Structure formats: C-alpha cells, structure tokens
Amino acid sequence: DQQVKQNSPSLSVQEGRISILNCDYTNSMFDYFLWYKKYPAEGPTFLISISSIKDKNEDGRFTVFLNKSAKHLSLHIVPSQPGDSAVYFCAASKDNFNKFYFGSGTKLNVKP
C-alpha cells in the first residue's frame, strides 16, 4: 500500500509559467516532507522540504505548500525554466527522519 502518491505521471508547462506538482499521503504520522528532482542517469537531488508544523516554505522560485487536513502537499515553481525539466518526487518521513517514503514521481517538461 503506497503511503505517498503522485497521481500525475507527467506535466507540461510553458517556460515562464507556473508549474504545480501535487502529492497526497495517507499516513497522518508523517511529520517531514521533501521534494526531490531527478535527471536521467543521476540520483535524486534534494530541492526543498517542509515540516508538519508549517504550511508553507519558500526557496527562490520553489515553494512547497502543506495542507495537513487534506494530507496534501504541492510544489510550485515560478517562473518555470527549461532546466527544470526532470522527474520530481515527493517524499515523507516519520520516526526521526530515518525512513523516507516516496511517491512515484511526476515528469515535468518545461517547453521553451
């Protein structure tokens, strides 16, 4: 049973516009959420995180929103750039961050 879900396998956005990637989770014990970006033939690289005590965290063009009541988080990229084209994974953890549960990923394509 997958505890972290990304229901959109792909997303296509025009350069300069906003990209919104969504993620849902089922385990209310998760207290730390992360987004990773992955290029082909590379391991995932950390992008941004948010603790369950917050509902928003911003880092440059990237903002993560957390809605605990809906068990939903989203990643906003504004403005989107062609270099953002990659697979994005959301992840969640509990138990002092020892284990990470990943979604299946969303492939973002930013068109020039």
Added chain:
Amino acid sequence: SAVISQKPSRDICQRGTSLTIQCQVDSQVTMMFWYRQQPGQSLTLIATANQGSEATYESGFVIDKFPISRPNLTFSTLTVSNMSPEDSSIYLCSVVGQPNTEAFFGQGTRLTVV
C-alpha cells in the same frame, strides 16, 4: 552535504548470478539506506545498513536475497543475489546526516538482468 560514490553505475547480468554494489561516502554518516526504483515506480526502501550489525530489512525484502554489509561509517555494499529479470531496477544508496535534514543519494546503479 554528503558526496556519495556508487559503483558500478550500470551493469548487465545473467540470471542466476549475483552483483555487489558499492557505496562510498566522503564523510562519516550515521544512517545509510538502500533503495530500489523499478521502472515507472517510486523509490522503495530495501533496508537500513547498520554499522557493525545486521541490516534492518523492510517488508518484502530478505537478507538472503539482498545481503548488506556496512563495515564502517563511510562504506556499504548491497548484493543482489540469484538475480532474475524482475530484479532489473535502479538501486540507490542514500545517507542521512543530522536529524531534521534531507537524505542524499548516490547516482544509482542501473541493473539489467537478462
């Protein structure tokens, strides 16, 4: 941050054989993990590599199939034993440094079993 070197980056293996994947970290880390990413799937945790003791395996993964070693705080190996085509995946080493921080990943090992 931690720099993780994983070897080999890819391999094609015959069914029935075994492959050992190495993970070297540039600094001492407490927590090391092994993940698998099957085609089109999420990253799935195989086990936690414990320094000086047996690895802790997740449900669905067993030591006989995925023996893990961790002789020190900077190195671990994962062996995929008696391989079948279903083992074709990307295998990733991951480390977590301090609490309340993110996990870092190696570049992965793309394994194809024929």
